[in-house]
Amino acid sequence: MQANLQRMIKLADEFFEARTDxxxxxxxxxxxxxxxxxxxATLSAKTTRNGPxxxxxxxPTTTTLMRKFIDGQIGENELLKRTPVGRPYQAVYLCSALVLPEYRGKGIAKxxxxxxxxxxxxxxxxxxxxxxxxSKKGGKLARSVARAAKLPLMRRIG
Incomplete structure (x- = not known):
């Protein structure tokens, strides 16, 4: 179980570099x-007997904050900090999706x-x-999820 958990942490660190950005x-x-x-439902995971x-x-956030994020006025941390707790949300930021390599392409993330x-x-x-x-796969996943949810999709560039 620890092996998969350590692999997920390593994958997140390598791909997103959140600790340095x-x-x-x-x-x-x-x-x-x-x-x-x-x-x-903000955090979800799929696990097997070997771990995640x-x-x-x-x-979830407001459309006002979504627009600021899309326009590059705020980053992820600010989006999280500024999003009010206990208020209605109109938008959802697809922040991250990590899947161990041997489980990719099976629809788990979607x-x-x-x-x-x-x-x-x-x-x-x-x-x-x-x-x-x-990544290109991240964009493809976002488009697939938007189609499945029947919701419009907006993208931050850069």
Whole structure:
């Protein structure tokens, strides 16, 4: 179990470089607690008996903050800090999706993300999704999730 967990941590560190980029969210215990207060579906994972194989982070927010993020006026950390807790959310940021290499291409990320969005839509008037792709596969996943959720998708460039 620890081996898969260590692999997921290594994958996140290598791909997102959150520890060295102050704009990106470093999911500390404090950040996890805030995310949980925003909505229980913000963090999701798929595990096997060997530990985690996939991990997803989505952040519900307001359309005003979404536009500021899309326009590059604020980064991920500011998006998380400025998003009010306990208010209606109209947008969902598809923040990160990590899947161990041997489990990729099986629809796990899409299923986890659409399930989280469905849960948020029961509680909030979600009108659109947005993302900031770090890879072509990330963009492809975002488009697939938006189609499945039947929601418009916006992208941050740069």
């Amino acid at each position: 102050p704009e990106q969210i470093n999911v500390t215990p404090r950040a996890r607690a805030r995310l949980e207060r925003m909505h229980p 194989i996939a991990w997803m982070l989505v952040i 299923r986890l993300l659409t399930k989280a969005i469905r849960s948020m839509r029961r509680d909030h008037p979600i009108e659109c999704l947005f993302y900031w792709a770090f």
